[in-house]
Amino acid sequence: MPPAVDDEDCRKIGEFLYRRTGMVLPRHPDYIIRRVIDRMQATATTSFDQYLARLRADFDDEIEHFINAFTINETYFYREEYQLRCLTTDLLAQCIATKPSGAPVRIWSIPCSTGEEPYSIAMWLLDTWPAVDSYDVEIIGSDIDTRVLEAARAGQYGQRALMRLPKATIARYFETIDDQTWRIIADLRQSIGFSATNVVAATEVRQLGRFDVIFCRNMLIYFDDASRRIAAENLYESLVPGGFICLGHTESMSRISPLFEVQRYADAVVYQRPLDPPDV
Amino acid sequence: MPLVRKASQVAPPAGSPDRADALRALGSGPASARWSAARALADFVDTAPELGRALAAETDQRVRAAIFTSLIHFGDAASVQAVVPYLGAPDANLRSGALDALRAMPAAMGAYLAGLLRDPDPNVRLLACELTLEVPSPATAMLLAEVLEHDPSVNVCAAALDALGEIGGPDVLPAMACCAERFADQPFIRFSVDTVRTRIERSH
Numbered sequence: 268m269p270p271a272v273d274d275e276d277c278r279k280i281g282e283f284l285y286r287r288t289g290m291v292l293p294r295h296p297d298y299i300i301r302r303v304i305d306r307m308q309a310t311a312t313t314s315f316d317q318y319l320a321r322l323r324a325d326f327d328d329e330i331e332h333f334i335n336a337f338t339i340n341e342t343y344f345y346r347e348e349y350q351l352r353c354l355t356t357d358l359l360a361q362c363i364a365t366k367p368s369g370a371p372v373r374i375w376s377i378p379c380s381t382g383e384e385p386y387s388i389a390m391w392l393l394d395t396w397p398a399v400d401s402y403d404v405e406i407i408g409s410d411i412d413t414r415v416l417e418a419a420r421a422g423q424y425g426q427r428a429l430m431r432l433p434k435a436t437i438a439r440y441f442e443t444i445d446d447q448t449w450r451i452i453a454d455l456r457q458s459i460g461f462s463a464t465n466v467v468a469a470t471e472v473r474q475l476g477r478f479d480v481i482f483c484r485n486m487l488i489y490f491d492d493a494s495r496r497i498a499a500e501n502l503y504e505s506l507v508p509g510g511f512i513c514l515g516h517t518e519s520m521s522r523i524s525p526l527f528e529v530q531r532y533a534d535a536v537v538y539q540r541p542l543d544p545p546d547v
Numbered sequence: 548m549p550l551v552r553k554a555s556q557v558a559p560p561a562g563s564p565d566r567a568d569a570l571r572a573l574g575s576g577p578a579s580a581r582w583s584a585a586r587a588l589a590d591f592v593d594t595a596p597e598l599g600r601a602l603a604a605e606t607d608q609r610v611r612a613a614i615f616t617s618l619i620h621f622g623d624a625a626s627v628q629a630v631v632p633y634l635g636a637p638d639a640n641l642r643s644g645a646l647d648a649l650r651a652m653p654a655a656m657g658a659y660l661a662g663l664l665r666d667p668d669p670n671v672r673l674l675a676c677e678l679t680l681e682v683p684s685p686a687t688a689m690l691l692a693e694v695l696e697h698d699p700s701v702n703v704c705a706a707a708l709d710a711l712g713e714i715g716g717p718d719v720l721p722a723m724a725c726c727a728e729r730f731a732d733q734p735f736i737r738f739s740v741d742t743v744r745t746r747i748e749r750s751h
Contacts, residue, residue: 458550
């Protein structure tokens with residue numbers, strides 16, 4: 268018989284997780300209860316209080332295991348498409364407001380995992396941003412894991428990764444390898460730069476220069492407070508003044524660092540590096 | 548394809564200042580130099596006292612954040628000592644920065660909780676009640692029980708009750724009853740005591 272977990276337990280565990288990570292659990296008690304019970308069974312804890320104590324003590328990295336239970340680890344093209352809409356509808360318009368035609372527009376995807384995100388950004392820009400031909404758009408994907416970077420450079424994907432893409436987009440930007448495998452066309456693969464970068468290491472991050480927009484989704488939640496703050500400061504330094512950072516939908520930069528301003532657009536909430544004040 | 552790959556255009560990064568240069572810049576440079584100095588000093592764990600002292604004069608929020616981050620990165624007793632004086636700062640930004648920094652150093656901060664809960668400033672005691680949540684244990688709960696029995700501030704006691712709702716056990720029920728009696732003319736304390744007692748009784 269599975270252990271008992273009720274709505275009050277969900278509230279407790281939700282408060283704990285928010286304080287600890289800034290992460291907000293979904294408002295579906297049944298969904299939370301199922302996953303809490305899964306973790307209790309995996310850790311052989313017999314009561315909720317016993318499990319909560321284990322979580323609070325972070326015994327055997329239980330916080331990470333718990334977060335993983337709520338995180339979709341697989342990624343796919345056009346995931347969180349609303350942020351891509353925000354990119355072309357609002358963010359880039361501000362970024363190019365003071366740039367001359369032909370100037371660089373730099374976009375960074377970290378962590379880029381196996382490349383779905385930077386390629387999604389590229390395809391989205393090519394298909395929906397009329398100004399794409401007027402600027403030198405540079406997209407960099409970075410990850411700490413060199414194995415996923417190899418896969419990103421190879422640009423080869425299965426059906427599931429392509430599930431959100433319109434057929435016309437697949438036809439334009441992929442070549443068919445077999446009935447289960449597609450590869451990003453060479454032109455697109457060659458237009459994305461990839462780098463092995465640890466976001467907590469300031470010297471590695473500085474090597475990449477400054478960006479107009481950074482996509483940093485579902486990464487900071489895995490860090491402890493100290494690392495999260497260092498990462499936030501490195502990301503701040505990596506943005507041009509007035510540049511934007513997009514986080515995952517359960518993440519909040521306001522809980523991590525006071526350096527950024529929240530900007531609410533029709534499609535997404537993003538964080539902006541303020542323009543630099545006079546240097547006094 | 549209009550997208551380009553020109554990573555080689557990126558200018559090489561400037562080197563980080565060394566310890567002496569960073570300490571000098573932290574105290575007298577422009578904000579951008581103070582920011583870089585505060586970040587560079589994260590590599591020098593013995594600079595917690597200097598970083599703490601710099602907070603007193605620092606008015607740039609960005610630099611303050613970087614100083615707090617370096618201290619959190621150290622996460623030792625010297626860093627806690629450097630931050631604690633700002634828990635009672637009149638500047639709300641500095642005060643909340645100190646609170647967040649202490650929250651992020653639970654291992655070193657725990658040893659200072661008893662003293663913070665007896666600080667002469669009720670605002671410090673109130674924030675100390677919030678900090679107890681970062682080091683939940685029966686011993687921490689008993690520190691909050693002492694607050695309920697002796698602290699003259701009703702707001703501090705309310706904050707202690709809130710914290711006990713998270714980390715309290717049956718051992719603190721007598722202190723909660725004592726608190727309800729001491730503030731019998733404050734209905735919200737009675738309400739809070741009843742709520743927390745129900746929560747504790749349900750979960751133990």
